[in-house]
Amino acid sequence: MTLAVKDIGFCYGKKPVLTDINFALDAGRFHALLGPNGAGKSTLFGLLTRLLALQQGDILFAGQSLKKHPTEAMRKIGVVFQQNALDLDLTVRQNLMYHSALHGLSRKQSRLRGDQELERFGLLGRANDPVRALNGGHRRRVEIARALLHQPTLLLLDEPTAGLDIASRKALNDHVRQLCAVDKITVLWATHLIEEVSAQDRVMVLHQGRLLADGSGQALCNKTGTTSLAETFELLTGVD
Amino acid sequence: MKPAAYWHCFVGIQTREWLRFWQQRTRFASALVRPLLWLVVFAAGFRAVLGISIIPPYQTYITYETYIAPGLCGMIILFNSMQGALSMVYDRELGSMRVLLMSPLPRPFLLVTKLLAMGVVSVIQVYIFLFIALLVDVEPPGWGYLAVLPALILASLMLGALGLLIATWIKQLENFAGVMNFVIFPMFFMSSALYPLWRMNEASPWLYWVCQFNPFTHAVEAIRFSLYLEWNPLAWGVTAGVTVVLVILATAGFRPQRTRILGTKPA
Numbered sequence: 346m347t348l349a350v351k352d353i354g355f356c357y358g359k360k361p362v363l364t365d366i367n368f369a370l371d372a373g374r375f376h377a378l379l380g381p382n383g384a385g386k387s388t389l390f391g392l393l394t395r396l397l398a399l400q401q402g403d404i405l406f407a408g409q410s411l412k413k414h415p416t417e418a419m420r421k422i423g424v425v426f427q428q429n430a431l432d433l434d435l436t437v438r439q440n441l442m443y444h445s446a447l448h449g450l451s452r453k454q455s456r457l458r459g460d461q462e463l464e465r466f467g468l469l470g471r472a473n474d475p476v477r478a479l480n481g482g483h484r485r486r487v488e489i490a491r492a493l494l495h496q497p498t499l500l501l502l503d504e505p506t507a508g509l510d511i512a513s514r515k516a517l518n519d520h521v522r523q524l525c526a527v528d529k530i531t532v533l534w535a536t537h538l539i540e541e542v543s544a545q546d547r548v549m550v551l552h553q554g555r556l557l558a559d560g561s562g563q564a565l566c567n568k569t570g571t572t573s574l575a576e577t578f579e580l581l582t583g584v585d
Numbered sequence: 586m587k588p589a590a591y592w593h594c595f596v597g598i599q600t601r602e603w604l605r606f607w608q609q610r611t612r613f614a615s616a617l618v619r620p621l622l623w624l625v626v627f628a629a630g631f632r633a634v635l636g637i638s639i640i641p642p643y644q645t646y647i648t649y650e651t652y653i654a655p656g657l658c659g660m661i662i663l664f665n666s667m668q669g670a671l672s673m674v675y676d677r678e679l680g681s682m683r684v685l686l687m688s689p690l691p692r693p694f695l696l697v698t699k700l701l702a703m704g705v706v707s708v709i710q711v712y713i714f715l716f717i718a719l720l721v722d723v724e725p726p727g728w729g730y731l732a733v734l735p736a737l738i739l740a741s742l743m744l745g746a747l748g749l750l751i752a753t754w755i756k757q758l759e760n761f762a763g764v765m766n767f768v769i770f771p772m773f774f775m776s777s778a779l780y781p782l783w784r785m786n787e788a789s790p791w792l793y794w795v796c797q798f799n800p801f802t803h804a805v806e807a808i809r810f811s812l813y814l815e816w817n818p819l820a821w822g823v824t825a826g827v828t829v830v831l832v833i834l835a836t837a838g839f840r841p842q843r844t845r846i847l848g849t850k851p852a
Contacts (some may be wrong), residue, residue, distance in 0.1 A: 420586075449590025
């Protein structure tokens with residue numbers, strides 16, 4: 346177990362956005378946090394990454410409270426945000442070096458790790474290009490490469506395919522699945538797109554701030570008596 | 586985290602600030618053109634109007650150019666700090682501020698490092714300005730160039746923290762333009778940057794007191810006195826005190842408890 350969320354609740358003013366969220370991730374597995382827009386996915390990511398303060402409940406990372414031991418936890422988490430978080434005017438390598446520095450890596454280590462990740466993502470040849478010159482799919486790959494620089498054990502991706510075409514979405518999804526399979530990184534992939542989720546994934550369905558279902562895609566289909574995840578999702582949330 | 590991690594992070598933030606600045610080289614030029622215009626054109630015009638009597642730290646009668654040079658150093662820092670704050674609003678809109686806040690290192694360390702990075706850029710601009718000012722006979726003592734360095738760094742930190750604090754409360758880039766008018770110009774004009782405060786007292790006592798309570802006045806005086814190898818405890822005390830308060834407020838503003846700074850909408 347890498348991450349456990351216990352009794353989380355969160356309100357914006359008086360409006361509840363998350364209510365009684367409980368789940369624990371399995372180490373080295375691909376998890377899909379599936380929910381329509383407005384379900385509370387980004388708020389949950391904000392809490393997991395300490396960008397929002399916990400109002401209720403706790404988050405445990407490797408058994409340690411994120412509230413009490415934030416430094417250790419943040420060293421082991423890689424995050425890809427929904428919005429672009431790259432500096433468009435800097436080169437790919439400069440962006441990676443900056444991120445590495447924020448995690449305390451030396452220039453030598455930063456360069457080495459940056460090149461390793463860029464090579465893995467097929468972007469080493471673009472290392473000296475400004476990010477602005479990359480297409481949307483490549484930018485997202487750079488963001489994932491960046492999130493992996495400090496060798497996290499947990500990778501959080503908040504709607505990472507937003508704004509990409511179908512082919513790029515699939516390629517990115519395949520890449521992350523490969524990371525999960527080869528490097529045994531635990532992945533939490535938030536999405537509202539059912540085609541990004543497979544029946545073998547562990548699927549958590551979030552709707553109107555509540556966790557409606559949690560289990561393997563196949564198990565959820567069996568439980569709800571449906572033949573596909575799309576039907577299950579529609580049955581649980583009422584959203585096509 | 587090991588001390589080396591803090592050092593690498595410090596260097597990384599400084600480097601990024603430089604790279605960003607280098608990408609926006611026109612900003613460097615414009616930041617120098619503005620005070621140079623004031624020094625060469627405005628000061629020439631007002632030289633005859635505004636006679637400067639012998640006031641500390643000066644030992645003799647001085648030209649108006651000599652008087653306003655330290656104020657213009659303060660102006661460079663003031664404008665740079667606000668532009669730095671603007672870049673933080675820009676960063677936040679792009680989401681790259683989240684990258685900074687995701688670092689495992691303590692947030693106050695990250696933010697103070699960022700302020701220092703912005704300050705270093707300002708200090709270099711000030712030195713270039715002072716060397717150009719030699720052409721119009723603004724000639725402080727040689728050691729003054731060294732003595733003024735701590736005052737410049739302190740002023741940069743104070744004004745950077747002010748900019749950061751403002752950036753904390755600004756939700757959108759568009760709102761920042763209005764704040765510039767309500768912060769930069771009042772701070773600059775209601776200070777001792779362009780005229781000695783005794784002149785202000787003669788013209789308007791209440792405005793004199795506004796100037797006295799303006800921390801920018803004290804930052805300018807700290808720069809002025811240091812540049813001429815004099816010690817002004819009041820100016821240093823006020824500037825240092827306000828710096829501490831602003832840094833605490835600005836870094837506290839970036840704690841995650843303050844959800845509004847993230848620009849995050851309910852998802």
